Structure formats: C-alpha cells, structure tokens
Amino acid sequence: MTQAEQEVPHMTTIREVAQRVGVSAATVSRVVNGVPGFSELTRQRVLQAIDELGYEPDSLARGLKTSHSALLGVLAPAVSDALASQIMSGVESEARAHGHAVMLGRTGSGAELAVEYLRTLRAYRPAGVVLISTAITPEMRRAVGSRVPLVSVAIRKGNELPSVAIDDELAAYEGTMSLLRSGHRRIGLLAGDESSVLVNAPRERGYRRAMRAVGAKPLEERGNSLYESAIPALQRLWQRDPELTAIFALSDEMGAAAVNEAQRRGLRVPEDLSVLGFDDTPTSRHVHPPLSTVAQPLVPMGESAVRLLLGQGPRNQVLPHRIIARGSTGPTPMPPH
Amino acid sequence: MTQAEQEVPHMTTIREVAQRVGVSAATVSRVVNGVPGFSELTRQRVLQAIDELGYEPDSLARGLKTSHSALLGVLAPAVSDALASQIMSGVESEARAHGHAVMLGRTGSGAELAVEYLRTLRAYRPAGVVLISTAITPEMRRAVGSRVPLVSVAIRKGNELPSVAIDDELAAYEGTMSLLRSGHRRIGLLAGDESSVLVNAPRERGYRRAMRAVGAKPLEERGNSLYESAIPALQRLWQRDPELTAIFALSDEMGAAAVNEAQRRGLRVPEDLSVLGFDDTPTSRHVHPPLSTVAQPLVPMGESAVRLLLGQGPRNQVLPHRIIARGSTGPTPMPPH
DNA sequence: TTGTAGGCGTTATCAT
DNA sequence: ATGATAACGCCTACAA
Numbered sequence: 001m002t003q004a005e006q007e008v009p010h011m012t013t014i015r016e017v018a019q020r021v022g023v024s025a026a027t028v029s030r031v032v033n034g035v036p037g038f039s040e041l042t043r044q045r046v047l048q049a050i051d052e053l054g055y056e057p058d059s060l061a062r063g064l065k066t067s068h069s070a071l072l073g074v075l076a077p078a079v080s081d082a083l084a085s086q087i088m089s090g091v092e093s094e095a096r097a098h099g100h101a102v103m104l105g106r107t108g109s110g111a112e113l114a115v116e117y118l119r120t121l122r123a124y125r126p127a128g129v130v131l132i133s134t135a136i137t138p139e140m141r142r143a144v145g146s147r148v149p150l151v152s153v154a155i156r157k158g159n160e161l162p163s164v165a166i167d168d169e170l171a172a173y174e175g176t177m178s179l180l181r182s183g184h185r186r187i188g189l190l191a192g193d194e195s196s197v198l199v200n201a202p203r204e205r206g207y208r209r210a211m212r213a214v215g216a217k218p219l220e221e222r223g224n225s226l227y228e229s230a231i232p233a234l235q236r237l238w239q240r241d242p243e244l245t246a247i248f249a250l251s252d253e254m255g256a257a258a259v260n261e262a263q264r265r266g267l268r269v270p271e272d273l274s275v276l277g278f279d280d281t282p283t284s285r286h287v288h289p290p291l292s293t294v295a296q297p298l299v300p301m302g303e304s305a306v307r308l309l310l311g312q313g314p315r316n317q318v319l320p321h322r323i324i325a326r327g328s329t330g331p332t333p334m335p336p337h
Numbered sequence: 338m339t340q341a342e343q344e345v346p347h348m349t350t351i352r353e354v355a356q357r358v359g360v361s362a363a364t365v366s367r368v369v370n371g372v373p374g375f376s377e378l379t380r381q382r383v384l385q386a387i388d389e390l391g392y393e394p395d396s397l398a399r400g401l402k403t404s405h406s407a408l409l410g411v412l413a414p415a416v417s418d419a420l421a422s423q424i425m426s427g428v429e430s431e432a433r434a435h436g437h438a439v440m441l442g443r444t445g446s447g448a449e450l451a452v453e454y455l456r457t458l459r460a461y462r463p464a465g466v467v468l469i470s471t472a473i474t475p476e477m478r479r480a481v482g483s484r485v486p487l488v489s490v491a492i493r494k495g496n497e498l499p500s501v502a503i504d505d506e507l508a509a510y511e512g513t514m515s516l517l518r519s520g521h522r523r524i525g526l527l528a529g530d531e532s533s534v535l536v537n538a539p540r541e542r543g544y545r546r547a548m549r550a551v552g553a554k555p556l557e558e559r560g561n562s563l564y565e566s567a568i569p570a571l572q573r574l575w576q577r578d579p580e581l582t583a584i585f586a587l588s589d590e591m592g593a594a595a596v597n598e599a600q601r602r603g604l605r606v607p608e609d610l611s612v613l614g615f616d617d618t619p620t621s622r623h624v625h626p627p628l629s630t631v632a633q634p635l636v637p638m639g640e641s642a643v644r645l646l647l648g649q650g651p652r653n654q655v656l657p658h659r660i661i662a663r664g665s666t667g668p669t670p671m672p673p674h
Numbered sequence: 675t676t677g678t679a680g681g682c683g684t685t686a687t688c689a690t
Numbered sequence: 691a692t693g694a695t696a697a698c699g700c701c702t703a704c705a706a
Binding site: 348350351352362363366367370372394395397398399400401402403 | 682683684685686
C-alpha cells in the first residue's frame with residue numbers, strides 16, 4: 001500500500017518482478033517454470049518478490065508463446081445432464097490436479113453444436129477435449145485441428161478413436177443375468193433413444209443375449225433415457241405382457257420412473273415388480289426403494305479421460321462396471337415351476 | 338518423451354489471410370472486428386479468404402493484445418450440484434449467445450477453493466465470474482483483481498455486492514402460507530446447513546413469520562440440504578411432534594427424501610402428509626407423487642448473471658419465485674375445528 | 675549462473 | 691481506404 005497507485009489496477013508482469021530482484025526477466029521465467037539455470041539465492045529472492053507483488057504469469061501470453069494453453073475442453077449433451085455432471089466432476093478434479101483449467105461446452109442431443117464449440121475451443125489452443133456421451137466424427141476432428149487430442153467418454157465406437165467407457169454389452173448382459181438368477185423370466189427392457197445408438201445398441205444386445213441364454217423371450221420398448229419418456233414406454237410394456245415381474249431400464253431416470261409408476265399402480269417394489277436401472281447417477285438414490293443399478297464408474301471415467309488426454313493412459317480404456325443391489329430388486333413373486 | 342516427427346498442422350494466421358488477398362494484416366483485422374476502414378470489395382475478398390483458409394483468430398493472441406478474453410468463469414460448490422447445474426446451464430447459453438466461452442471451477446462447500454480458482458481465472462483475464470451459491474468475500478475480490486466483475490447467484494448478502502437471486506424470505510413465507518391455507522398448522526421445517534446461512538436464514542425467517550402470523554408453533558430441524566441428511570432430521574421432527582401434517586423442506590432433495598421416507602413408514606402423500614420442497618430442481622420430478630415446491634427460476638438466473646457481468650443489467654436483481662403445486666401437497670387430513 | 679534479443683498472433687496508432 | 695510498425699507478456703535459443 002506504499003507504492004501502489006490506486007488508479008489502474010495494473011497486473012504485475014514478469015519484468016516488474018525481475019526489476020525488483022535486480023535480475024532479468026529470463027531468470028524469473030526460469031525460476032517460475034523450474035528450468036535449471038539459477039542459484040538458490042536467486043530463487044529465494046525471486047520467489048519472495050513474486051509473493052510480495054502477487055505476480056501470476058499471464059496465461060494468455062504464455063499460451064501465445066508456447067502455442068498451447070493449460071485448458072481442457074469438456075463437451076456434454078447438456079450442461080445439466082446428470083450423468084455428464086458426474087463425469088465432469090471427475091474431469092474437473094483431475095484437470096485441476098494437473099494444473100489445467102476446464103472449459104465447458106454443450107453438444108446438444110445430436111452433437112449439432114459440437115463443431116461450433118470445438119472451433120471456439122481451438123482458438124484457445126487447449127491441451128485436449130473430453131466429449132461426454134458423444135462420438136468423435138471427422139468434422140469434429142477437423143474443427144479442433146489435428147494437434148488437439150480428443151477422447152470420448154461413456155461411449156465407444158470400435159477401438160479406432162480414443163475412449164473411456166465400460167463394456168456396455170457385458171454390463172447389460174450381467175445386469176439381465178442378475179435378474180434371471182433371481183428367478184425372473186418376464187423381464188421387460190426400457191431401452192433408450194435410437195439416436196444414442198452407440199450406447200443403447202450394445203446394451204440391448206447384452207439383454208437379448210442373456211434372455212436367449214435361458215430361453216426367455218425379450219420384450220423391449222423404447223424411451224429416450226429421460227424420466228418422462230419411461231411412463232408411456234412402460235405402459236406399452238405392460239400392454240404386451242401384463243405379467244412382467246421385472247423391468248430393466250437402460251438409464252436410472254427411466255428406472256426411477258418405473259419404480260414410481262409401478263407403485264402408483266399399486267404394485268409393490270420389489271415384491272411385485274423388480275426394477276433395475278443403469279448408470280448409477282444420483283437419481284438412483286432419490287426414489288424409494290432406492291434403485292438397484294448397473295453402475296458405471298462415472299467420476300473415475302472423467303479422471304481417466306483427462307489422464308489419457310495428457311498422455312498418461314492407454315488410448316482405449318474399458319473400466320469395470322458393477323451391479324449394485326439396492327432395494328428395487330428381489331426374487332420373482334412367482335418362481336417358474 | 339519420444340515423439341514421432343510428423344508434419345505440424347500450422348494454424349492459419351491473420352497474415353496468411355492478408356497475403357492471400359493482397360492486403361495488410363491490419364485490414365484483415367478491421368474486417369474481422371468490424372472496425373470501419375475497408376471497402377466493400379475488400380471485405381468480400383477477405384471473408385472469402387478466411388473461409389477458404391479456415392482462419393480463426395487466435396484468442397490467446399487477441400487476449401494478450403487487448404488484455405481481456407471472451408471467457409466467463411463459473412464457480413459452483415460442486416460440479417455435479419443439481420441446483421448449480423441448472424444455473425450453469427443458463428450461464429452457458431447466455432454466455433454463448435454473447436460470444437463468450439465458459440470456464441468451470443469449484444468452490445467446495447465452504448468456498449475454500451474459490452480463491453485458488455479465481456487466481457487461475459485471473460490469469461486468463463476473463464470478462465467476469467459467476468459465483469453460484471457463494472458469497473463474494475474481500476479475499477475473492479483481491480484474488481481475481483479489481484478489473485474483473487463478480488456476481489453471486491442464488492445467494493445474496495445485503496445489496497452491497499452484485500447478485501441475482503430470489504427473495505428467499507418472502508418465498509419461504511409464501512410457501513409456508515400455501516400450506517397454512519390448505520389447513521395445515523403442524524408444519525415441520527427441514528432446514529439446511531448452518532454453513533449456508535445466507536440462503537437458509539432468510540428462508541427460516543419467512544417460515545417463522547408465516548407460522549406466527551396464524552399463531553402456529555414453528556418446529557424446525559436441520560439437515561444439510563442433501564437427500565441423506567433429511568432422514569434423521571425428519572425422525573427428530575416426528576419425535577417432537579408425531580401429529581405433523583406437513584413438512585416444508587428447504588431443498589428439493591430433502592423434500593424428495595421426506596416423500597419417500599413418509600411412504601416407507603406407511604403414510605400416504607399427500608393424504609396423510611403434505612410435503613413442500615424448495616428450488617425446483619429436476620429432483621422434484623423424480624419422486625412420486627411429484628414434489629410441490631417453491632421454485633427459483635434457475636436457468637433465467639444464470640442468464641441474468643451473465644447479462645449483469647456484461648454490463649447489461651442492474652447490479653442487484655431479485656427474480657420472481659413461484660409456488661408450484663404438484664402432487665405432494667394437499668389439504669390437511671384433519672382440518673381444525 | 676545470468677542477460678540479450680527475437681518473436682508468438684493480434685490490435686491500435688500513426689502515417690499515407 | 692490501407693499499410694507499416696509497435697507493443698501486449700512471455701519463453702527460449704544463444705551469448706557472455
């Protein structure tokens with residue numbers, strides 16, 4: 001408060017730090033970046049000056065010089081998407097741990113906006129971009145430039161593009177199996193939107209494979225993964241088979257809707273109807289009984305994606321899923337004779 | 338460490354565009370930024386060259402030169418916070434509409450991390466920062482520098498600092514009143530954490546004022562706004578008054594928990610017990626019956642915050658709340674005689 | 675160990 | 691209407 005004029009809140013530069021210590025800007029830069037070439041005494045004095053002046057390197061200038069910023073992009077179908085939020089949470093913390101900041105974007109349900117966002121992102125020369133529930137297309141690659149690594153999370157298209165996901169087919173197979181093992185045979189599937197086929201198709205295959213394995217008849221209706229969409233789909237399921245003893249919903253929101261709707265109709269869950277969800281989002285805990293679900297390790301997936309972008313992980317990662325039994329599943333009310 | 342030698346995909350610069358058209362970089366810059374000083378013919382040729390070369394201005398260089406970027410910071414208590422997600426959604430879309438990108442950060446439940454994030458943000462010379470559910474402190478102001486505007490959303494401390502919020506006291510008063518008008522007198526309050534006093538204290542005052550206005554006795558227990566915290570708090574409420582006919586939860590998560598817990602205990606909602614939530618997050622729709630709630634216009638609040646930062650709105654904004662009657666509230670089972 | 679100088683891509687000032 | 695030129699703050703050879 002002695003020498004600082006109050007007028008224009010000038011940002012401290014590296015040169016001012018240098019001047020104060022009586023060294024050149026280059027030396028300060030070396031200290032700041034840990035590049036060898038300074039004495040211990042210099043280091044201490046520089047650090048002290050930095051502290052006193054509250055100096056912080058200008059990321060814009062640094063990025064311009066080095067032609068890359070410590071920015072990571074994250075694109076989600078919607079900013080408020082519950083599943084994406086969990087993944088973003090992992091991305092954010094891991095990015096932070098590596099000294100990176102996170103830029104937020106939105107792809108829209110059909111990835112319409114992705115290219116636009118990637119172009120904006122490119123202008124900031126980010127270290128990488130995480131695409132949540134979105135497949136990488138050639139247009140996206142082009143939009144962001146070939147220098148910026150991309151990774152898809154919670155979705156996978158072959159092993160060509162970098163991705164972090166679970167084995168959806170296997171997870172759905174095992175989820176179905178867990179219901180079958182409890183004695184259920186009439187298991188209705190609440191599938192997701194055809195537009196998110198990369199996630200839903202494998203899950204549907206897993207369900208069918210399990211059903212066929214025991215000679216049970218698959219029964220499927222399609223929603224769009226959201227809560228509201230489940231009610232009419234459920235209705236259609238019940239119309240086609242009023243004796244269903246279990247519902248396998250390919251999203252927790254649809255699972256939650258199934259639990260609520262069943263109870264509304266006077267069915268007890270799980271005594272009269274078992275419901276199994278998918279994803280393990282917080283929604284699964286917001287119904288009663290809490291939703292049993294096929295869990296994806298969403299937060300770790302976000303973390304892994306960041307490590308992959310930063311070059312510290314394999315190009316394709318299949319993380320382990322697991323079946324979590326909460327209160328919404330139980331033995332079949334009428335075991336087959 | 339080892340990196341294959343491959344052709345470096347050079348980013349197109351303003352000079353290359355200029356060269357192609359046969360003008361100077363300055364002229365291209367003028368066209369790009371709409372600064373007067375070029376002929377119509379030049380404009381068209383520049384635009385065409387930009388298109389052909391896929392030129393995009395480097396935001397880092399631009400920011401360095403102008404000393405401000407088209408970046409907006411958003412800090413939420415947690416990245417996956419449901420209420421914050423809704424606000425972020427509004428922030429993101431409005432920012433985008435104004436040509437700004439969004440940087441994401443986390444304050445932690447007690448704003449411990451806020452200063453650290455703000456320091457990082459400052460290095461990118463953002464146009465402003467939105468603080469969700471977080472009050473602005475002098476430390477924060479200092480961390481981000483006096484050039485960068487801050488705004489609190491969904492929280493308000495007097496009228497000193499910029500903010501966008503509802504009138505929490507009035508909203509809670511009216512919420513309580515709506516229950517009273519349905520005949521309820523024994524209304525238990527599920528309050529939030531003391532650490533988020535800026536939000537909770539006014540709401541609690543509103544509840545008490547309404548109760549006193551009709552001579553009813555306030556009855557309060559405290560959770561931490563999250564789902565799980567509501568169950569023990571509810572228990573305490575019932576212990577203190579087993580005849581409660583309504584619960585007013587100061588968050589939707591606690592409200593959802595109350596609906597579920599009541600039903601688990603064999604109470605019908607709303608026939609035996611009415612439950613009113615607060616905030617109008619998606620959680621309110623994930624229980625059955627769907628939760629009646631005191632709604633904050635979360636998305637518009639995010640949008641307003643951005644406009645305020647960009648200098649297009651008053652420094653303090655009180656947005657309208659409203660009471661939404663869904664299925665979880667109804668007349669009291671035993672009207673007073 | 676330390677300093678000097680050049681330039682990253684852009685905008686703004688001053689000429690022409 | 692347009693061009694040359696000088697920064698913005700930083701990093702990094704290259705010198706010393």
